[in-house]
Amino acid sequence: MNKKKIYPTYFAAGALIIYFVLFFLPGIIGVGYSFTNWSAYSDELHFVGLENFKTVFSTDENYMKIIMNTLSFTVITTVLKNVIGLVLALLLTKSIKLLNFHRGIVFMPSVLSTLIIGMIFKSILDPKTGLLNTFFRAIGLDFLAQKWLVSTNLAFGSVMGVDIWRGVGYIMTILIAGILAISPEYYDAAAIDGAGAWQKFRYITLPLLMPTLATTTVLNVIYGLKVFDMVYALTNGGPGKDTTEVLYTAVFKRFGTGQYAVGTALSSVMFIIMIIIGIFMIRIMTKNEVVE
Amino acid sequence: MKNKRLIQTILRNIVAWLFSLICLIPLLLIAVNSLKDKKASAVMNLAPPTSIHLENFITVIEKGKLARSFINSLIYSAGSTILCVFLASLAAYVLSRNQTRLHKFMYMFLVLGITLPVNYVALTKVLQFLHLNNTAIGIILLYTAMQLPFMTFLIHGFVSKVPVELDEAAVIDGCGPIRLFVYIIIPLLKPAIATSAVLTFLNTWNEFVSPLYFLNRTEQWPMTLSVYNFFGMYYKDWNLVCADIFLTSLPVLIVYLIGQKYIVAGMTAGALKG
Numbered sequence: 001m002n003k004k005k006i007y008p009t010y011f012a013a014g015a016l017i018i019y020f021v022l023f024f025l026p027g028i029i030g031v032g033y034s035f036t037n038w039s040a041y042s043d044e045l046h047f048v049g050l051e052n053f054k055t056v057f058s059t060d061e062n063y064m065k066i067i068m069n070t071l072s073f074t075v076i077t078t079v080l081k082n083v084i085g086l087v088l089a090l091l092l093t094k095s096i097k098l099l100n101f102h103r104g105i106v107f108m109p110s111v112l113s114t115l116i117i118g119m120i121f122k123s124i125l126d127p128k129t130g131l132l133n134t135f136f137r138a139i140g141l142d143f144l145a146q147k148w149l150v151s152t153n154l155a156f157g158s159v160m161g162v163d164i165w166r167g168v169g170y171i172m173t174i175l176i177a178g179i180l181a182i183s184p185e186y187y188d189a190a191a192i193d194g195a196g197a198w199q200k201f202r203y204i205t206l207p208l209l210m211p212t213l214a215t216t217t218v219l220n221v222i223y224g225l226k227v228f229d230m231v232y233a234l235t236n237g238g239p240g241k242d243t244t245e246v247l248y249t250a251v252f253k254r255f256g257t258g259q260y261a262v263g264t265a266l267s268s269v270m271f272i273i274m275i276i277i278g279i280f281m282i283r284i285m286t287k288n289e290v291v292e
Numbered sequence: 293m294k295n296k297r298l299i300q301t302i303l304r305n306i307v308a309w310l311f312s313l314i315c316l317i318p319l320l321l322i323a324v325n326s327l328k329d330k331k332a333s334a335v336m337n338l339a340p341p342t343s344i345h346l347e348n349f350i351t352v353i354e355k356g357k358l359a360r361s362f363i364n365s366l367i368y369s370a371g372s373t374i375l376c377v378f379l380a381s382l383a384a385y386v387l388s389r390n391q392t393r394l395h396k397f398m399y400m401f402l403v404l405g406i407t408l409p410v411n412y413v414a415l416t417k418v419l420q421f422l423h424l425n426n427t428a429i430g431i432i433l434l435y436t437a438m439q440l441p442f443m444t445f446l447i448h449g450f451v452s453k454v455p456v457e458l459d460e461a462a463v464i465d466g467c468g469p470i471r472l473f474v475y476i477i478i479p480l481l482k483p484a485i486a487t488s489a490v491l492t493f494l495n496t497w498n499e500f501v502s503p504l505y506f507l508n509r510t511e512q513w514p515m516t517l518s519v520y521n522f523f524g525m526y527y528k529d530w531n532l533v534c535a536d537i538f539l540t541s542l543p544v545l546i547v548y549l550i551g552q553k554y555i556v557a558g559m560t561a562g563a564l565k566g
Contacts, residue, residue, distance in 0.1 A: 011386040018436055023440075092308065106312060108315060108319075111545075113500070113541070275404070
């Protein structure tokens with residue numbers, strides 16, 4: 001059969017054109033613009049070489065802190081979401097009443113708007129009237145009633161905490177699928193050999209779950225580096241100077257103040273990093289497809 | 293031994309309830325306080341309302357211009373869902389059936405978008421050039437572009453499971469490429485199409501970054517952005533803010549309750565393959 005005739009390539013044209021023009025092209029153009037002095041204040045565009053990247057990576061400016069913030073947000077939320085998600089997945093694959101109800105409830109925050117979750121937690125974490133501190137005071141643990149989003153020491157941790165609350169159900173759901181895919185025969189055989197619960201987990205569940213954990217890690221890393229909504233809604237980079245600022249909120253602020261060139265340079269740094277991560281990830285995803 | 297089992301089971305159930313409560317309480321908080329008056333909602337707690345104030349919802353719909361933003365959200369989400377799912381199925385289909393190097397490259401290129409960040413700053417230039425700034429069409433096309441990579445990936449996995457023999461039989465019976473796609477392939481892809489439609493709808497309903505950058509006029513704002521704006525203006529009236537949050541989240545929760553099966557299937561699709 002003539003494949004060219006039955007499966008015409010122009011079928012893919014619509015998707016490729018829209019994706020290229022509105023998604024990929026801005027990324028490329030953005031790299032170009034990051035070598036200019038593009039801003040809201042002058043109509044003329046001049047080539048300035050690596051000036052913007054010098055700004056981004058210089059120690060005088062705060063960008064290194066912002067980059068470090070983004071990285072620590074990514075690492076910490078990735079680890080904790082994986083660990084808590086795994087505990088939940090192990091728990092919710094055991095015999096428990098209303099199993100599907102629990103799974104559904106824990107997953108629910110993942111479908112809500114992050115912006116709205118941010119607003120809800122702004123109320124819950126309020127130092128005076130917030131539900132969390134009221135709860136701590138009511139049970140006599142007054143020392144735990146902290147200024148969650150207001151103190152410079154706690155703000156970033158609080159933001160990460162809320163993000164973990166939001167995202168852990170999704171990770172759990174993926175891990176449940178992974179656990180259920182493990183053949184029960186392994187466990188039967190281990191039981192005959194006298195293995196306990198911990199040994200079954202250590203020598204069967206964990207090794208066989210590694211590919212799934214790799215996927216959830218990649219998903220979390222992609223999400224963490226691109227995080228915007230949660231930080232924007234909860235602290236918008238504050239309190240104080242850049243305490244919780246991450247790359248995407250910084251880009252948005254440069255956009256707001258008309259510093260387009262620095263904004264696009266920051267975006268371009270991200271773009272290059274993500275292309276590398278992306279190629280790595282696609283290798284994992286499409287390799288699995290072939291095995292299937 | 294039996295007692296130990298029993299205690300274990302009870303403990304497990306308690307822990308499961310604990311986690312579920314941690315996930316439920318913030319939502320309960322919103323529901324409860326949306327029914328209170330201003331004074332009672334000032335201390336956001338879980339105490340049941342002493343009197344029910346359903347008029348909060350009417351106030352919010354009027355003051356927050358919720359009808360307008362609801363219609364906006366519906367237009368943006370429905371428009372991009374239809375466009376994205378249609379284009380993604382077409383692309384996934386031909387890029388899966390043709391296995392030349394060029395087709396494989398095109399597929400990889402498209403799927404790379406799952407990880408790539410959007411350069412919003414440079415995107416303004418492109419949108420200005422195409423005269424798509426501040427337009428509904430612009431937002432719909434933008435949402436489509438952002439959702440296409442994952443949805444193509446999702447549907448691609450299903451297409452490869454549809455046997456090629458069916459195509460061959462149809463072609464021998466005189467089917468052209470368009471009829472083959474519409475009458476043979478699409479019906480077989482229904483579960484994949486449903487999954488990606490529900491996911492695209494949810495993702496675009498919750499999206500607010502593109503409107504934040506590209507829609508200047510408030511009357512064009514989707515629900516998520518107008519609820520945030522409302523929060524800024526009425527942050528002292530938590531009863532109203534809660535009512536607004538409640539109404540904005542309601543469509544998402546309804547879609548989740550109805551389409552839970554599809555959502556879970558879609559969101560775990562990439563990982564399940566291992």
